[in-house]
Amino acid sequence: MYLASLGELALGSRLKALSDHFYAAADEVYRSCGAPIESRWFPVLRYLWEHDATTVSEVATAIGQTHSAVSQLADKLVRAGLVKRRKDARDGRRSLLVLTDKGRGALTSLGPVWVAIRRGAMASLGQDGLTLLAALDACEKALQERPLVASILAEHAALGAAELEIISYEPALKEHFYRLNAAWLERYFRLEDIDRVVLGDPGRYVLKPGGAIFFARLGGEIIGTCALLHESPGVYELSKMGVDEAFRGLGAGRRLLDAAIAEFQRRQGRELFLESNSRLKTALRMYEQAGFVMQPSVRPGSHYERADVYMVYEENSRRPHPLGQGAAKRTRRTG
Amino acid sequence: MYLASLGELALGSRLKALSDHFYAAADEVYRSCGAPIESRWFPVLRYLWEHDATTVSEVATAIGQTHSAVSQLADKLVRAGLVKRRKDARDGRRSLLVLTDKGRGALTSLGPVWVAIRRGAMASLGQDGLTLLAALDACEKALQERPLVASILAEHAALGAAELEIISYEPALKEHFYRLNAAWLERYFRLEDIDRVVLGDPGRYVLKPGGAIFFARLGGEIIGTCALLHESPGVYELSKMGVDEAFRGLGAGRRLLDAAIAEFQRRQGRELFLESNSRLKTALRMYEQAGFVMQPSVRPGSHYERADVYMVYEENSRRPHPLGQGAAKRTRRTG
DNA sequence: GGCAATTACGTTAGTGCTAACGCAATTGCC
DNA sequence: GGCAATTGCGTTAGCACTAACGTAATTGCC
Numbered sequence A, B: 001m002y003l004a005s006l007g008e009l010a011l012g013s014r015l016k017a018l019s020d021h022f023y024a025a026a027d028e029v030y031r032s033c034g035a036p037i038e039s040r041w042f043p044v045l046r047y048l049w050e051h052d053a054t055t056v057s058e059v060a061t062a063i064g065q066t067h068s069a070v071s072q073l074a075d076k077l078v079r080a081g082l083v084k085r086r087k088d089a090r091d092g093r094r095s096l097l098v099l100t101d102k103g104r105g106a107l108t109s110l111g112p113v114w115v116a117i118r119r120g121a122m123a124s125l126g127q128d129g130l131t132l133l134a135a136l137d138a139c140e141k142a143l144q145e146r147p148l149v150a151s152i153l154a155e156h157a158a159l160g161a162a163e164l165e166i167i168s169y170e171p172a173l174k175e176h177f178y179r180l181n182a183a184w185l186e187r188y189f190r191l192e193d194i195d196r197v198v199l200g201d202p203g204r205y206v207l208k209p210g211g212a213i214f215f216a217r218l219g220g221e222i223i224g225t226c227a228l229l230h231e232s233p234g235v236y237e238l239s240k241m242g243v244d245e246a247f248r249g250l251g252a253g254r255r256l257l258d259a260a261i262a263e264f265q266r267r268q269g270r271e272l273f274l275e276s277n278s279r280l281k282t283a284l285r286m287y288e289q290a291g292f293v294m295q296p297s298v299r300p301g302s303h304y305e306r307a308d309v310y311m312v313y314e315e316n317s318r319r320p321h322p323l324g325q326g327a328a329k330r331t332r333r334t335g
Numbered sequence C: 001g002g003c004a005a006t007t008a009c010g011t012t013a014g015t016g017c018t019a020a021c022g023c024a025a026t027t028g029c030c
Numbered sequence D: 001g002g003c004a005a006t007t008g009c010g011t012t013a014g015c016a017c018t019a020a021c022g023t024a025a026t027t028g029c030c
Helices: A003-032 A039-051 A056-063 A067-079 A101-108 A111-125 A127-145 A148-161 A171-188 A193-200 A202-207 A252-266 A281-290 A324-329 B003-032 B039-051 B056-063 B067-079 B101-108 B111-125 B127-145 B148-161 B171-188 B193-200 B202-207 B252-266 B281-290 B324-329
Strands: A083-087 A095-099 A164-168 A212-218 A221-232 A235-243 A271-276 A292-294 A309-313 A332-334 B083-087 B095-099 B164-168 B212-218 B221-232 B235-243 B271-276 B292-294 B309-313 B332-334
Touching (some): A003 A111, A003 B039, A003 B111, A039 A056, A056 A095, A111 B003, A111 B127, A111 B148, A127 B111, A148 B111, A164 A252, A171 A221, A281 B039, B039 B067, B056 B067, B056 B095, B095 B101, B111 B127, B171 B193, B171 B202, B202 B212, B202 B221, B212 B252, B252 B281
Parallel strands (some): A164 A332, B164 B332
Antiparallel strands (some): A271 A309
């Protein structure tokens, strides 16, 4: 499922899809049981069943919809003969909704169906259903206490103020090198033995043979990393590039790449290549923009199982950073 | 929140409400950041961003919508200048969707906003957000493996086949007496000391003083209970009535009530009363239909804190069981 | 009493989506 | 090659809902 890979960003779409699924299922059940109601009517009907003689707005606030929606729904229910409208004697503006005998009878005979729905949902969803319900509760509450928009805008402001820095390796950052790389490796592939070894001791396997490691730091937090491996005299490999999922899109990857390329050039290297996988589309696009050129076949003697892409750096195919000067200005090279 | 009390029955409505909430929040953020896109466009745009030059139906299946929806959305995106349509040279039916430069630029500069949304959602929802995402994943998967409608219809058939029996107390059922009563007490009020004592040893506190206890059994499972307490010579109290949440609406409560009333009459009792709480609307309605009449004030010297309703049984105010003869026929008195 | 603010409700226009249909192109099969 | 089935897409009608507005009645305040 593609949407699942988007995490929080596509929550709305996924929730809606699931919601429609439940509605459709309930409708199908009602139809096959011969019940004369539709799934969308349920909250209103159930509320009237439990409360009888309530106003439109009372129902509306109870079920969390606008009074218009309830009013229109009430029209339908009246047409279906399940509900009747009554004028409130004391307050002429109000119109009271009451179940008709037919309506009450229909709902009463619907009891077994509702029981079946509850139990059927439990049977299909199992423990996950309860977890979902609990999470819904918690999220509804959390959103009331901490409005989403305010939180997002606060984060946005914080991001705008924070500086994106590229820094060199320090032993204190060793764990970050492992964490950031393990994250995408485990997600898309799996940790190969060679990964575990190299990631676990970057000083020995990257720096000592003549390589370099860079980190991206945003507002004090390490959000990405990238390594330049010294493969043989004059030949370097770009590898171990990883940016924290939550911070993708800020240009940290491209910035790390540029830092590694600059280091390659500072050392007057002769060849810079990388190996990757065709599934990592956004990464490949970034490599191309930074100046790497796709090669027709994989590199001979690759030491990664997952490598099916082989790219080589060519100075003149380089394109400018898409986020432009504004982002570049905030970059500072330290360490 | 009323909908939350409906459990699985109102899942669709709650999911939709939450979905709309997220959409609205995202729209507000985009607006206040000056981004020229709408939240509903996101899945399509993001997919095009990662894949470029894809067909309508590929996008549709990826994001789980119909091709019509994607087609109409594509029209909007074309009007907004973010996307262009291209004919596929090899297959004349296809029209390929590609981001325009403007579109790609807009999405690239949207990176920080997406990061802010992710982090803002995390800040607002905290751990609950992750739980919700995980539960969503699990439920989507579960629904594919075990279709909801099939499960519900299976449960419905099982309910129709199962027999609803009312049985008398046996020591082996002691735990059920506690469980069924503790459930609603803890949900609506809290367990008072007197409850714990009586529920823990019904033999001593209900049967020995001259009372009776009934259970409702459906297909071998104990789903409800009800007690008739002997208060003083000729005076009985109806109490400790509880039906498992998942089995409400099957008429078990009314059946239990009738059994208790029948027992009261068999013993030629003089007065039968009950104490309850005005929050338990459906229960009160059931009591009224069974023949209990609301009294103007609470019973003097009540031993429950939660009691604010006092009802007395009157033979002639009794009304027939709403589920009718069909349900009654399946009832059998045993034990 | 008089007048503004509020409350309750209905109506209308518009949005986002689906189902259903139709057309064009491709594929499969004899 | 010829013809049916399938695939890909666009269009239309319709549904559920909201936002925005208008109307009627009530409440609050001087």
